[in-house]
Amino acid sequence: MDLPSTIARSIDHELVIKKSRFLAHLSPAGSVAEADAVVARLRKELWDARHHCVAMVLGTHAGGASPTARSSDDGEPSGTAGVPMLEVLRHRGVTDLVAVVTRYFGGVKLGAGGLVRAYSGAVATALDVASASGAMLRRELLYEVEVPVPHGDAGRIDNVLRDWASSHGSVMEPPAYDAVAHLRLLVPKQQLDALTADVAAASAGALSPAVGEARVVDVPVPPTRR
Template sequence: MSPPRAADAQPLPGTLAAAVDHELVIKRSRFLAHLSPAASVEEADAVVARVRKELWDARHHCVALVVGAHADAQRSSDDGEPSGTAGVPMLEVLRHRRVTDVVAVVSRYFGGVLLGAGGLVRAYSGAVSAALDDAAASGLLLRRATRTEVTLDVPHADAGRIDHLLRDWSGAHDALLDGVAYAEAARFTLLVPPGELGRLREDLAAASAGTLTPVAGADRVVDLPAPSL
């Protein structure tokens, strides 16, 4: 088996497959958390603008965002709450939970009771954390990983058998069968963990008496289902 590449040494941050909402009520104040995928700061800003428009009567719209494959850009806003009580705690939750390409907006409807700095920190961070828990429970959290794109040309007569083999192999080796195109031969495309390329070659050689050879291409960052809770 080939040794793992450096790209696999440190897991990449995960992300969201779709938006998720969660409401938290503390001493009659309502904290409406909206978390959404956002592949850029511009996309995140558009989400924030939409939430502000939809929930125009909320007193505060506090924001935290993390974007980039390695969580390269991070930003937060308290939007009028006491400094450090909203945006930064929200951002810390996103960092701690290791997600990226995500924007979190927590809109607050004031309930008439002051919560104090500690209460606000717990409320804003708790709303984001609860929304991420909901996302995990709903299968909306994705993990990201480096995968090598591999192509394999198979004679049509063997395509059905190899299709089953590749599906079983992918499930056992954390790979993905990305598609098949039919022309002069059936061309299968797989996304394979870099450290499993040697095993794939060996297993295909054994299954085809050495007639099938996968061709490794470029590495890609792909979104994969997160493990079930």
């Protein structure tokens, strides 16, 4: 199963529906405590709002771990705010974030269906803004790879690997130096054979990558066009 996505930074977006203002806020959160701190801050900053409805999903989904999911209607009719917000997060396949939608009542009642559409739409639109602004992170299982290179060849091979990584869904990591230069990458499993072949071609067979353990990595996603 594919790993979920997450966000790199906070996102804010406002919807106005029948004079009610719905202020959607998305924030990265690595734990329930971090998510609760975001909610507490918004309650303090927007103290005069009637409702601060919440949905959060936490957990990498890696290693069989189940995500933590919570929601709150915060005074809205039961099932009209927190749960619809949570369903949007689940449907979009995101995790390690908290969504808070603050409502300033505009004097016109929306009804249960209207509230569901408003709260879910506020979160969905905020996620669209995150995608369009390049704030999304794709979570992948990548393998640690090290290429030991003599210092005299390190600059050239480093350039080769950077070009290779940019076109093979891989990530360069900071190198380490001792008797040789240890150039390091994070590489998808399906690209490991290609890396071995391309490193051999670039070094006339003198160099060979050493593959290490796999780990979950957050990779930036290019902005989407709206």
